[in-house]
Amino acid sequence: MRIAEVAERSGLTVSAIRYYEKSGLCPPISRGPDGKRQFNATDLDWLTLLSSLRETGMTLSDMRAFATLYRGGDETIPERKSALLKHRDSLAIRQAQLDRRHDILNRKLKKYQEIIGESP
Amino acid sequence: MRIAEVAERSGLTVSAIRYYEKSGLCPPISRGPDGKRQFNATDLDWLTLLSSLRETGMTLSDMRAFATLYRGGDETIPERKSALLKHRDSLAIRQAQLDRRHDILNRKLKKYQEIIGESP
């Protein structure tokens, strides 16, 4: 699979994928005879998970820790699970915060509405 | 009002407030005889709104544009309203995205659960 396709499917950008590889977030991707990266399904899955973690606010350094666990094989699953649980909690907090901020925006919009007096 | 109090109430950090003033996101805050910033209620309101916009993903440059409109007085309210509407839409999209990512995390957790076989 070409890098452009992986980018589209994982939700990362091409640059971000290269950056992630360079900084050790994913194992070195195998190369074709022309030096181009050739991704397999496992690479795609991993990058998609990384994309989810990143988009939900995990830092690269936490992701690196998670990647290290991953390389440790199945016996690190309980640790990985608790890392994800912790992250899911912080995501829930963040989502609640966004909801509140959303409300504030709505109230502000309502005020503007009252001032200019058009239909919503 | 002291800067520490404004920080706590608005949700910004002390450094961020100073940074926002320096980069023209809020009008110059009045100073006491000792050179310290003295915030009034209007300053607090504005910074709280900025905080909401920022936390929901608006860029500083968009916030600057919004601040410029604000300085233009009441006749810019329709423009401000449409800016906020647009931003609220993009926030909703972002929230939906987060929900999907949240689901992905949950599925991954479920898999781990099945592998290690404990109670959820």
Added chain:
DNA sequence: TACCGACCTCGAGCAGCTTTAGGTCAAGCC
């Protein structure tokens, strides 16, 4: 009087990419 805590400025540092410059290679067209 000497220290503490809260503020100040300015400049450097940091995360997490993105952009740019300069290059390789295969495929498609004339």
Added chain:
DNA sequence: GGCTTGACCTAAAGCTGCTCGAGGTCGGTA
């Protein structure tokens, strides 16, 4: 065959939005 196009490559600099550290000024208090 030669030329262009487009997708990829690397390394390095640039960007955003702060944060942190150094070094300094106050007012209050033991």
